[in-house]
Amino acid sequence: MRSRPASMAAGPTPSAAAASLRPPPPCFDYRAAVLADTRAAAAGNPALAGLIESGALVRVPRRRFGPVPAWRPPDFVEPEDVWILGTSHLSRDSVADVERVLRAVQPDNVVVELCRSRAGIMYASSDSSDEPLLKSNMFSLGGSKFFGAVSRSINLGGQSALALRLLLAVFSSKIASSANRPFGEEFRAARRVSEDIGAQLVLGDRPIEITLERAWKSLTWDQKAKLLISLFRGITSKTHTPQDEKAAVSPYELYEKLSTSYPALLQPLIHERDMFLAWSLKRSKAVNKSRTVVGVVGKGHINGIVYALISDQGDLRFRDLVGRASSDTWVSSLVKGLVRDTVIGLVLWALYEQLQAVL
8 A cells, every 4th residue: 555745744824923842841751641542552462562662652542632722723633542652763572663663553543753954864775784874863954956955054054053063963873883784774664664654754842953953042152163163073083982972972962962962952852853743743733533553753852742743732833942132133144144154154163174084
């Protein structure tokens, strides 16, 4: 059976209400919150029992969702059930987990933790031995043409987001290059099984260009300088990284490490994306009138996604998660732009020189 083409989660009409961008409280435990609902739905399917008890698979029924916002069209109906499977982007076990869950649940939609810029990961070769280093991780520039991908990155996130993305791509590639595991195998498995069962693939993550732009803007100038220096040191360092450390690196873990050193990054890199993914699972146009939706996401996102699903009061606006409004005057914007472009030009030149050595 042929699956429907991948769809991007489209944004809702903005409301006038203030958005709730609160992260989960420290006491929130997603397993305790939805374990009973998950066990009840999977009682007749022992194949899912292990994943449920380990916390890798959860179910959130529609009755647990927050209220439907007033701005949502009256003919919109949220999914009856949302299942969330937590995976590791570098684990072989995650591939089998994805196949098992999708064939058991038979969802109408499969929402993956990817955006348009990274959708090519689902179609990349499983054999990473002959792939360029920069095509093997979540930060790489994807698309049919390199300059088209660069243009899209600049249009959505600006030059600063492009420079940061390139730095993170090289940095994460260097750390994980010796893991001997192709990146994103669970997404390729999700695509293959979706095609088999006729489910629609949905690109549910916020565009990485917007995420990195918001992350960059959350830092002070001295923090930006320290971050760039740290990334360059990580790229140019000759220090050997233990194999087990390389194999453990994932985008979520890298975001978490960055957020430990720069707490301001926690909101744009993790909390906002948790809310975006939750919204894609239950409120995007792609899942309208669906019976069952399965989300395939990094396991570190489950707690935030479940909290967002059940605590949302319907006041979250799309522009609160992707907005790029600025209060600067045109003079200050021009000055900042000149300074920024000069610095970014130097960064990109230095990065290009470093790529010659790394690759």
